[in-house]
Amino acid sequence: MKFRLNRLSRKKRERLIPPIQIQVQDGKFEIMGMGAWYFYWRDPYHLLLRIPWTSFLILISAFYVTINALFALAYLIGGDCIANARPGSFLDVFFFSVQTLASIGYGAMYPKTTYANIIVTIEAMIGLVGIAVMTGLAFARFSRPTARVLFSRVAVITPHEAMPTLIFRTANKRRNTILEAQMRVYLMRDEVTQEGQFMRRFYDLKLLRNQTPSFTLSWSVMHVIDEFSPLYGMTSESLTQTNTTLIISLSGIDETVAQVVNARHSYGANEILWNNQFVDIFYHTPDGHRYIDYNRFHDVLPLE
Incomplete structure (x- = not known):
């Protein structure tokens, strides 16, 4: 009898949990209401x-x-x-x-x-x-520490050192330094196992440089698409068919407040541009100095 009551109470509690709606919008796999403050009324x-x-x-x-x-x-x-x-x-x-x-x-x-x-x-x-x-x-x-980090609107796949490479940009919008910044990139896509079961699978993307001692200006994050990469053999059409999404996670220590800050971003399949390259934002002045033009931070050019 006690076991039955526990089961009934558990079922009653489970009915109170609202259903989670999932959809693909603008090439991104999204959970509806994720992070919305009004869903925390019970807490x-x-x-x-x-x-x-x-x-x-x-x-x-x-x-x-x-x-x-x-x-x-x-x-x-x-x-x-x-x-x-x-x-x-x-x-x-x-x-x-x-x-x-x-x-x-x-x-x-x-x-x-x-x-x-x-x-x-x-x-x-x-x-x-x-x-x-x-x-x-x-x-x-x-x-609460917050990070003001800018991510490029799109990611590109372009040759780098004679290898196809996934590249996106990020920049620190504050005039300070994020110490020991670490970048992690995850790939999510729909797959069907050999047993015929559908699942949303995660992959870690290996970066050419996944950390920097001082993140002050900009950072071009690169992932080489070799035979060990989850993107190997993929095309723009296959990325869309599998609802592929890139999840970006950046963490580091804000030099001003001496606390850990985090930033994240995501790219849908339609935001990964093939055979494009970013416009160079580093310029030289006549007196030998260099400066960065953030007005062209998101601009890309198609490869000839």
Whole structure:
């Protein structure tokens, strides 16, 4: 009987999990709603960390007004229990609640009955806990390290050192340095096993250089397509048929905040251009200096 109840409760919990929708859009294999903040409503902490700042401030303000309104009603139930407050005045007891919750204590209004002192004690405790929680949430939102990394809109397959090579660009948009930056590239595509089972398979792509001690300006990431590469023998049509997607993951230590930062990007099959090359963005000045023109960062040219 106990086992049956556990099975029933487990099935009930599983029904509460919404179905996951998967689709291929613009050549990318995507999970619908992935990363959307409103899917975290069952996890309040992560919800408050993921919602936009405007929504966060609105939600906190609504909660603040609501809690003070509830305590104001509690004071009204006690009758004339607040000194110097107009009898039956909701505004007076509301602003007295605001003063109590924030531990302001101007002294003009104060509790004068045992009932009012009990409510004040409860509200003071809730105020201390609430301020601690809100401070922690605000600090957590401010202290989250973020990376401003630019990825080229497309990746290209072009000869490099007489070998077909997958290349894409990335650049650090901040005027600082990402230390010990590491780049990882994964290939995902649909496959059918020898047993006839469909699966979405992952492959690690070996890069010519997968890390750099100092990522400051730009980085051309390269993968040689040899006989050991998952891209060996593939064509533009086969990439589309197998819903191939490249997943890019960059991590490193932000020199400014001394914390690990991450950035990611993806390329669909239609964003991998064959027999194209990136436009050179390095230029020389007449006095011998070099500079980078980021205006042409995404530009490509077809091979002759």
